[in-house]
Amino acid sequence: MALDETARATRARIERLTLILIGVLTILRVVALFVTPLELYPDEAQYWLWSRHLDFGYFSKPPVIAWLIWATTGIGGDAEAWLRIGSPLLNAATALIIARIATRLYGNERGGTWVGAAAAAIFILMPGVQLSSVLITTDTPLLFFLALMIWACVSLPHASPRVRIWVAAGMGAALGMAFLSKYAAIYALASLAVHLFLSREARRAWTPAMAVAFFAALLVVFAPNMIWNYQHHFSTLEHTAANANWKSGKLFNPMELIQFVGSQFGVFGPMPFAVLGGGALLLAVRKRLAAADITLLCFALPPLATVAAQAFVSRANANWAAAAYVAGSVLVAAWLLRWDARRWLIGGLVLQGALAFLFLTWVIAPRTADAMGMGNAFKRARGWDQTVQAIIDRSREEQALHGGLTAVALDDRFLYNVAAYYGRDYFGTPAAPPLKMWVHEIAPRNQAEAEAPLDAGLGRRVLIASLEGTYRGKIQQDFATTSDLQIVRVRLDRKRSRRTDLFIAQDFRPVPRDPVTGLPPDTPWKDPGK
Template sequence: MTDPAAPSALAAWRMALWITVALTAVRLAAIFITPLELYPDEAQYWLWSRTLDFGYYSKPPMVAWSIWATTLGGDSEPMVRLSAPLFQAITALGVFVLARRLYGAQIALAASALYHVMPGVQLSSAVVATDAPLLACLAWGLALYVYLPQAEGRRRLVAAAGAGALLGLAFLSKYAALYALMGVALHLVLDRDARRIWSPPMITAALGAMLLVLAPNLIWNAAHGFATVAHTAANANWSPSDLFHPGEMLDFIGSQFGVFGPIPFVVLVVGGGLLAWRRRLTPADLLLLCFTAPVFLIVTFQALISRANANWTAAGYVTGVILVAAWLLRWRAKGWYIAALATQGAVAALFLSFVISPDLAEQAGMANGFKRAKGWSQLTEAMTDRAMHDLRVSAIAVDDRFMFNAAAYYGRDYFARPDAAPLRMWVRTAHPQNQAEATDPLTTAEGERVLAMSLEPDFTPEMKADFVRTGETEFVNVWLDGERSRRAEMFTGEDFQPRPRDPLTGLPTPP
């Protein structure tokens, strides 16, 4: 029976729209007010956006394209991050549309609201990264996918092509879009009615649109030795001699309570298991589980074999949160839904207050979570000031990719000068391990007089040993909060002559 108090489809849409507008305005205000600096990965994405391409060393191009678009108005931190809350707003509305087509307006509104307060979404709204555009493309691509049974004639063909194109854009955001392809395949295997919908012209339209959108990135990868694909695969870090890490798996599972939300994660796991066991899944439940379960199961297995980051399950957020909202309302467990919404809303408000005022995070004992977004501008200023007072410097070299990315951003005014020494990366191993080492290595041609900065104390002696002569060491210490600081060693090195690297380990030979 329909709940007489349930909002109409139009009223629910308006409410979801106003919630999205209000929360997005708050998030935009937070990123414009916060004193937090760019996280080094954000700085790297900004650096990529200065040279538009169809691919980059470790990620597909969407994040760089987004930053390029938002920084047309300036390169400040808020402009770099501007796309993150906007993509999440688009995703939340996509969640509503997808859920409404499967379950109706009441559950759609509940799912959209719950999505807004997911802890992982809070972080993704404040930091520019690959998850936000991925989720936006997946949400609307799936909305078109579930529209196919209702469409007729040419509209069905157009919807199939649109779903394929959005899946292609999802791949351009993050290769975790592969989970959506798995979801489609699994759904078609398990649902006979779903298979009947797909005619050869529709399959051609969907695959053709996806490949058309994805083709430039595939061509770029082929021209660059499939660098991005190889880097993504390397993140799995499987070692036949060191398999099975139950502790890592338990840590990962625990992290999902933090990023998905404690109550929703329990509902997703327990509810999905019980309904599947009792064979009480509705067709809509089955569809969404096909797009949710593989993500969590595969990444959990990856954590057992090696390791996994908490956000690697992001591709399951959209469908997972709809399932949680649908089950809680179907089971008449509105109290649990309200509890989830209230607790996660409180956490979201607390997180935004920490973003706006990091001092509050320090007082609450949470400063450690923000340390990587502090101190980079001061280290860069110390380095560029030293370079400006030594006109003989032929290059500036660092031994840490985080420092390289941060220096590229916070030293952008200095490095834009025609007389500036170029920023380079000292390569420790025989082969590049990151994009900075691959594209901007320190070479002997630029090694006449190098201003070097080391953030890795264990590497500093090795770095110095690659120079014929080194000057006195200056220590630079930047306080991040009342307890933590970031320390660097800075020195001049003359006549850069890198020692041979061990052919087996790739490491420098002992000095």
């Protein structure tokens, strides 16, 4: 009896330490959001724009990211910090759920008293989570809902028969919300199928009624997005498929595969990714995988294997396999404690803690990143407010002195998104012309082009803002006349600047786009500097 009380007291102390670690890190990350001079990334500005008009789907993403921003900005306003604050809070909640998953699966093993704390620490200090805690991204809610689903999955065999049907329904609802966060949730559905195929114990835990409850809850939650996609010609699904880039003509790229695998050391962390890959291979060869190991590998390996194959066939972004690291964090913690490799565990966490401190330093004082040669990593979060202000100043000048404007048109979705955010107090007011997109191809390639295309009615006298002057020659083909060029340069750091070309274009008459390529005809190349 005394031993049980001692064990409970020890477990309670470890849980308090876990809460303190997660709480302190989360507070530091929230503080960093409120003091950083870094501006929004253009994709974050796009998500904010979506949040102004809630829906069950958007051109390139499911809706949860917009719902989350709507909720947080509804509390604190539209400042960058309130737009992003949901990320560190959700990451903290995910880490706590991961601790519960680890304790449920490995708490009775040797060293299992610490497994929940170790798994939570591995996750909360993961470099990818460090980055996502100061941005608002779709991966953050995805990992939160995946963690909830895995927690329900591993709790299922321990639930009473009466409760299991509700746990199964909760699993389905959590997976549905994961799908509404990012379509990478499809990996979890594949993982469940693989787990049921491999594990007799898992199959025994399910009944037909539970399966019905699971799929009914999944369908109820996810169906509104599928209906939205049907009503919008499956634009989100088409965008997701286009990201795979299988039509590029350059397929099967071993270097892309090598780069993707290498990038995972930076996403999950050097020690955790090495242990995850090496441990899975070693234990599989020796046939020493425990039932809990198999359960978690079923959730960790499909995302990694699928995205690695995608990288080999075409290309893959480093974060596309992030869904693997909810289960991966638990596996790495359990294996290192099982192997009595606590020095490796502590060393890996100290390294990632140091990286977390360094990264927060860069976020709070970006000049330290410049001094260390890392300024390029933050270039997309700088200079947008100044660029947009230059566009607004030119627009006001034209409105006051030169007969007004019928529109302000941009040629890049990044520029459109940040103009909508940083120009929110100007565009949309009665004094301002409408903000529009010049559509490059025969059909829209993003939501800005789909919802705010420049047309002949608003194309009589337009202020064009061309990011880096990339499409200036093609834009000029679509108008009867264009004015002289004004070049705006915004300094990003000591080495880099961003250029925006401003000019007036009149009488919008778009030339026909090629029906095969969708592109406007080629124009002779012009030096954007002239």
